[in-house]
Amino acid sequence: MSLIHLLLFPGGLFLLLVGLLYQWLDRKLVARYQNRIGPRLFQPLADTVKLLAKEEIVPHGVHRGLFVILPVIGLASALTAALYVPMVGFAPAYSFNGDLIVTVYLLSVLTLALGLAGANTLDRFSLVGATRTLTQLFSYEAPFLLALLGPSLIVGTWQIGEINAYAAKNLWLIVTQPIGFVVALVGLMGKLELPPFDAPEAETEIVSGAMTEYSGRGYAIFRLGKDVELVIGLTLVAAFYLGGLSNPLEFILKTLAILLVMAGLQSLFARLRIDQTVGLWWRLGALLALIQLLIILVVKVAL
Amino acid sequence: MMDYHFALKQVEEILQPFSSEVRRPQEHQIDFVMGAENLNAAVEALFLAQWGYLSAITCLDHPPVKDENGQESEGSLEVIYHFCRNAAVAGLRVSVPYSHPHVPTICNWIPSATLYERELMELFGVVVDDTPSTERLVTSDDWPEGVYPMRKTFSGFSQESR
């Protein structure tokens, strides 16, 4: 049973396919917002197959073991995180008190792996990209966690499954905690390095950031990791703020709704410089998340 | 618009002392032939009078010609500094022989001239004294020393030398 959970559903194969599907949806939506036609349905799959078939070049001067293993660690941790979230509206495969913290940090491992992969090479674009990736990690991580802490305080548990069940029975938390929702949504975009927070991989400046030296397999795995993270992130935000996920239909509708908004935000803004990103998060994001938290605490004590 | 006559008169007054000959190749153009030693003073005078701006530096190659006696004259390079003010164009023409192709730099007055001066050095083999940068600008890193592609005598590399 646990092997099925790990390899097929909700981790493993199923999640990879859903990840590719959501990548397609994201690209297609952004393309439509920009008045382009966008990719066809099987494009992400075709990209992945093509990348896997390509020669993997290990550049001079890198630690070979790290270079090969870092993408795998990134993807594995993202897949593991899927076991604790209500994927497709079903109850999480595993659950224990405190799995929220574990999930959030499993998601950060991918970013960390990316940063280390960049710092591992001698390429200047990778080095600058790695610096930016890690800088960005430190800027959005705290506000994002605080934004997920709001619902968990209301419910009084650290368990994702219980928060999900609570959200399904009560008023949608987006109504009572709008600030938290916004911070969580934008935090997710920062986590996924989507525009306008794509300074770590800004192609016009540093080619592809930390992933510049990656080709073939390693690159495909990093990309898959990001797709998986996108699905898990959407699931978390939908479960916490949009009235929980109790069946597949709800899952599809609610995650799609968030993706629609996210794609809109992606096409609306120019890229922020890394200093602007950090400034935005610490001056505004963290502050908003703290205010939200304060309101929750005051209300909770008063009640 | 049509006040270029006035501008031409002005520049003639400024540059007359430095030039040995004044030519009018076109209605809106005036050329001053001068020696390399007068160039810096002439550019300074233009700069101080704030007359126009440097539009470009052009170089002409005059290869050696044989006269009827079979005597070969020495080839020369003619560097023309074109300054523009409204429609008026003033050319400062400096001729230097192949044997001593030296012109002074004008970068102390016009820093943006460095690009043109580097081009002169690479493509024509004019030596610009005291120019701030002598790095290659246009030709490739493996371009042979002493081969100047824009001279009339250059007609490409033979197949073997490649």
Added chain:
Amino acid sequence: MESEIKTDNRFVVPIGPQHPALKEPGHFEFDVDGEVVTGASIRLGFVHRGIEKLAEQRNYIQDLYLFERICGICSHIHATAFAVAVEKLAGVVVPPRAQAIRTIVAELERIHSHMLWLGVAAHEGGFDTLFMYSWRDRETVMDLLETIAGNRVNYSANLIGGVKFDIDDSQRDAILRGIDFLDQRARYYLKVVESDETFLGRTRGVGKMTRGEAEILGAVGPTARASGVARDVRLEAPYIGYADYPVVLVLDDRGDLEARFSVRILELFESFRLIREILSRMPKGELSTRVPRRIPEGEIVLRVEAPRGELYYYVKSNGSEMPERVKVRTPSLCNWASVASLAVGHKLADMPMLLAGIDPCFSCNDRLVTLRRQDTAQTMTWEDLRQYGIQYYRGKRVCP
């Protein structure tokens, strides 16, 4: 690479000759300290084609088509400059209708160039939506050029002594309709670049160049006009139809990237107005006049206002069918100096936008590639490279 990082304490970020920010080859080295740029150097000439040398071995008619191919974006203005210079040397007068048509094509080209630039500059700043929108709308002007010239890029409108095609009533109406649409779109873009907060965050106060600096660094065209330098060849030394249909100077004294955006968009409106005006009162008459094959001896400096700034042509004729010397100085060359000196002190993230801000156009190939492997430099010709590629992949047993 390793030794380079360790021996001197500079951290150099190379941009180009192949880099996603540059669609054409140029090489820039930025010394960075963290994210801040502390030094910059430029290397050009990766595609030097020796056009000036080629021109000396071709006759005037062939040269016209050669110069049209210097730049893929502003092809018309190069051919115009050369044609006007040769016409003046030959002492012929070109019919007014031909001059009006040249002016219309030149202004359509300016619209096409500025809209292309708007897209590229927005893309450098990571604002891909504006990039896609402006390039979509740019298709309108490309279609117009195709309608009148039959070609989208090298319209080849010029002859020495006139133009090749006429603009008839249906084409005139098509142009007016297209201009009306673009006018409305340009208004929208102006609003975007002047009010979008994230975009202003990338442009306002970035790459500020004062009027004095612009003059000393020799900036030309919209880059100089965005710094308050009132210089436009169309006004100073009117050529083709600009004496009959004067333009109004667009100036901005802010000098930063925002100003360069707004100056170029405002110039679009000026081009729209000019095209409407010329089309409303087109002179009647012939399209071309005869020009002798041999051009009398003489020399001329001809300056025109290309979309990127002052374009300088020097033509010297020796009485034969071929020019003695042609010198071309493109506006981008003048603007490089401004990039190198503005770069210092800015963030690395601003570099692509600063580079794009002057609307660079790399022109000039030696068909040689130099490989640098540690200390040994190895020179390969295209044929060697091709063979090397074939051998490499045979060894790998991948393809061919």
